[in-house]
Amino acid sequence: MTSLKRINYPHLPTPGGPYVHAVRHGDTLYVSGLTAYATEAQGQTTQQQTQAVLEQLATIAATEGTNLKALIKITVFLTDTGDLPAIRPILFDYCDGALPACSLVAVSALFSPQVSVEIEAVLAL
DSSP, rough: OOOOEEEEOOTSSOOOSOOOOEEEEEEEEEEEOOOOOTTTTTSSOOOHHHHHHHHHHHHHHHTOOOGGGGEEEEEEEEEEEGGHHHHHHHHHHHTTTTOOEEEEEEEEOSSSSTTTEEEEEEEEE
């Protein structure tokens, strides 16, 4: 069995629950849902929050020696699907032509009223 490596990244906000930022299994990295909570984008527009989340994800990828072109799959959780047209260009920009598989989930709320988007990801390493 391939060993699992459970990872918390010191440059990201500390997880507020019983989980880690990511788990590495072989050459695959499973990233927990990231939000703009505890960043400057907390409470800002969904677009600003999406950018902050993708910056965190890009930093994780860089720490692991890769970039967002290594994304296999993302899941986007939105509290208002009306924000989708505004965040699509941000997603396109960060993926830089290497689009991952993607799911969109409409949710009534996330863990804080100041958070409107959460993104989890799977990356190839």
